[in-house]
Amino acid sequence: MKLMKCVCIFRYGGPEVLAYEDAPCPHPGDGEVLVRVHAAGVNPVDWKIREGFLVEKIRHTLPLVLGWDVSGVVHSIGGNLKRLKVGDEVMSCPDVARDGAYAEYIVIKESEVALKPASVDHLHAAGLPMAGLTAWQALFEHGALAKGQRVLIQGAAGGVGSMALQLAKWKGAFVAGTASEGNHDFLRKLGIDQVVDYQRERFEDVVGPVDVVIDTQGGDVQERSWKVLKPGGILVSVVSPPSETLAAQFKARGVFFFARSDIGQLAELAKLVDSENLKVIVETTLPLSDATRGQELSQRGHARGKIVLRVV
Numbered sequence: 338m339k340l341m342k343c344v345c346i347f348r349y350g351g352p353e354v355l356a357y358e359d360a361p362c363p364h365p366g367d368g369e370v371l372v373r374v375h376a377a378g379v380n381p382v383d384w385k386i387r388e389g390f391l392v393e394k395i396r397h398t399l400p401l402v403l404g405w406d407v408s409g410v411v412h413s414i415g416g417n418l419k420r421l422k423v424g425d426e427v428m429s430c431p432d433v434a435r436d437g438a439y440a441e442y443i444v445i446k447e448s449e450v451a452l453k454p455a456s457v458d459h460l461h462a463a464g465l466p467m468a469g470l471t472a473w474q475a476l477f478e479h480g481a482l483a484k485g486q487r488v489l490i491q492g493a494a495g496g497v498g499s500m501a502l503q504l505a506k507w508k509g510a511f512v513a514g515t516a517s518e519g520n521h522d523f524l525r526k527l528g529i530d531q532v533v534d535y536q537r538e539r540f541e542d543v544v545g546p547v548d549v550v551i552d553t554q555g556g557d558v559q560e561r562s563w564k565v566l567k568p569g570g571i572l573v574s575v576v577s578p579p580s581e582t583l584a585a586q587f588k589a590r591g592v593f594f595f596a597r598s599d600i601g602q603l604a605e606l607a608k609l610v611d612s613e614n615l616k617v618i619v620e621t622t623l624p625l626s627d628a629t630r631g632q633e634l635s636q637r638g639h640a641r642g643k644i645v646l647r648v649v
């Protein structure tokens with residue numbers, strides 16, 4: 338039996354439950370590919386699942402390999418494949434209900450795998466799928482953001498925020514965003530129109546009425562966000578369902594969603610990277626064996642851009 342290195346959990350808990358282990362290399366079934374992982378992105382959902390926060394929503398079998406952002410090369414294929422072949426350089430945001438990508442190999446459904454952008458390496462491609470899809474779906478599917486409209490991005494320097502900022506600028510919107518002071522120059526370089534230091538001022542005092550708010554924070558930040566929305570505007574949260582009562586009070590709408598894998602959107606995101614309209618900012622790179630450190634950094638809640646694990 339061929340073994341591979343992986344980072345998995347045998348029980349839910351803090352960073353100490355992460356185990357760097359040898360495990361059997363999985364095999365692709367019908368409609369699936371086996372990807373040799375070159376790099377795996379770290380996302381907040383990884384430590385949330387590790388801690389058992391999503392145990393009511395997703396039924397995992399333990400042990401579970403974590404990590405649901407990947408870039409690598411198709412190593413072998415199962416039956417009935419329609420698009421992919423051995424040797425393709427690919428990326429994916431695979432199903433979070435299955436084993437993830439903190440591993441040397443991962444089996445993924447072909448329907449969740451897209452070709453990686455040719456102009457960037459695997460480390461950068463691994464930072465794109467989950468944050469890119471979340472930002473795309475928040476802005477364009479739920480927010481229906483159009484050219485000339487105004488958007489406020491809460492947490493603009495993070496993984497989702499830094500993608501949303503660039504995608505909204507590409508669409509031709511006015512973009513305001515919140516971040517701590519140390520991230521302001523970073524956001525200006527990405528083209529932000531107005532940056533608010535959330536530690537020094539209240540965004541609702543300085544941001545003019547907007548059509549769309551993208552909420553990556555929840556709690557008090559989400560509640561105060563209604564105040565900056567135009568009547569008829571929309572608060573799109575990727576963290577928690579907005580209050581229907583407040584939506585009615587401010588004559589606006591609120592929506593919460595979980596991002597879904599969409600290979601058409603991944604192909605669009607790859608095109609934007611290759612045409613230099615979208616940058617994947619990888620701020621921290623760590624070896625797979627240091628996944629614990631990657632999750633600790635993510636859990637602090639102040640990541641700039643992406644944290645990525647190098648596997649090859």
Ligand SMILES: NC(=O)c1ccc[n+]([C@@H]2O[C@H](COP(=O)([O-])OP(=O)(O)OC[C@H]3O[C@@H](n4cnc5c(N)ncnc54)[C@H](OP(=O)(O)O)[C@@H]3O)[C@@H](O)[C@H]2O)c1
Pocket residue numbers: 380381382467468471491492493494495496497498515516517518520535553554558574575576594595596597635638639640641642
């Ligand atoms: N629903 C979904 O499908 C989905 C998908 C992806 C992510 N998410 C969720 O979305 C959230 C963000 O994900 P992410 O990957 O972007 O996280 P991340 O990369 O860790 O970014 C967090 C960002 O939040 C900023 N921040 C912290 N406190 C803030 C505050 N009070 N006001 C404004 N900004 C603040 C930090 O900036 P500073 O350092 O400047 O403070 C940091 O850049 C997580 O909770 C994640 O689980 C949900």
